[in-house]
Amino acid sequence: MAISTKPNAREASRWKVLALVRDWQLYTLLLLPVLYFLTFKYVPMLGVVIAFKDYNIFNGIWASPWVGFETFQEVFKMDGFYRALRNTFLLNLLDLVISFPIPIILAILLNELRLKWFKKGAQMILYLPHFISWVIIGGMAIQLLATNTGIVNTVLKNFGMEAIPFLTEPLYWVLTYLGIGIWQSAGWGTIIYLAALTGINKDLYEAAEVDGANRMRKIWHITLPGIKPTIIILLIINIGHMASIGFDRPFVLSNPLVTDVSEVISTYVYSIGIQSARYTIATAIGLFQAVVGLIFLLTADFISRKVNDQGIW
Template structure:
């Protein structure tokens, strides 16, 4: 009658000793985890306290604890604004277009780089492709205006020199959209190849050798070996991208936008900047940010569930 509880106690003691021994053995690794954990606590979890502003008539002098609670009034006011639906629509459109055109770009580049056989050229190509990622969007915006401005832009100067009329790249909505998407691909595609190149190194080289014996060409190898080999990585990156479908960076639309293309350029991040900082409507801006985060969470959970149904690993 007493042997089972004793055996369970012995097992628990053994497990505790094993865990303690593992901690002592690898204590350096646990110490290294202190900094990233502290970073996430200080800069990710502690700021969540500020989400309470969305449910308050926030007064900067009274602070979060002293401001009056108004429930969901800020959300009702937000949803009643016509501008709200415009910025949500623009954010979704720009992110969906980025998903369609920008998401495949690093995959294609990684496969092309992987197929290169001249080592020095491959290294030079990687360096050239990575560089735009380290350039500030302020500088990129200046370059875009120097290249595509209707007056004195390099491209339009060339177009006019051959007798054709200047093209309003930055002032006509459709043209601006193409410039916006193209600039985003140029800036991010090279850096995005890093993850896929790492995934490509995990593909068994014997598969390529076997395909050589079977007489498979380069395109068949890519289609039947390379792409299936990085499929799980592509799915995970797609799920993460879908989680940001309602999140858009501030610098890119703010720098590249202008009053003539506000029907496309006004997005959630610029709306929050104008409402929160320029108009001091902190509660309204926080409500928009919280709405944006909740929609992103729904997209991540939904995309992960769909990936699981199709037999992929997903995020969790």
């Protein structure tokens, strides 16, 4: 004899309505973020169709004629696109290898400090650069590191040393780019790892001390395994961003002398899409960038799940 499930479904629906009425304040608070993401994140995705059209600003998106994948074929024939793509991957890879471990090291060092006043002071000093605009940082870099007029090179010349072309030669520019990036973001990145460190059971450290483990042993066998899931998740996210790069940092630090290494996807899209008004080309490059980033993200998550049984989802 079949048992009807309609009363159960009706009961579940009634409980949902009751939960909505009971927690209406929470749902109201959630409404604004949802509207924000729908309005500024999802609705603009419709503009992706520009990549498949011969877009004319006077005709609008929908009245412009379709051209299919002709725009992508044109993009893949542009030498500047491959240079920007190469530089994007190179700078992101260097950031991943050199900059990614720095917040982990800083978080562990701060966690090991015993003087609370020194720990709080160090945290404040490390966090502050994050709140400085990249426009201001670019101006500071020029004032400090310019070859002829920068304070650093002026001091070097006064001591009889040669000026260092921090911002005018490709190799030095890349090193300067990485160094300034670490200074600006490393302190802020430690917040996530410090939060993860608070979740480690303190009894593990006490047990390790009883067993005679020194500080390095405790870091290696307790601290690092304790924040391993956080490290893996952030590593996967960073790998997913390999094909994309922020606009502010390379733009404010770049100059015509180092374009061969400083021109990245974001600045290339700016010069093509805004300065040259080639919106179809810029949209196609942006779509390509997003698809490649998604592939990197899914691949990194798949490999992580196979190796460590941990991933984003």
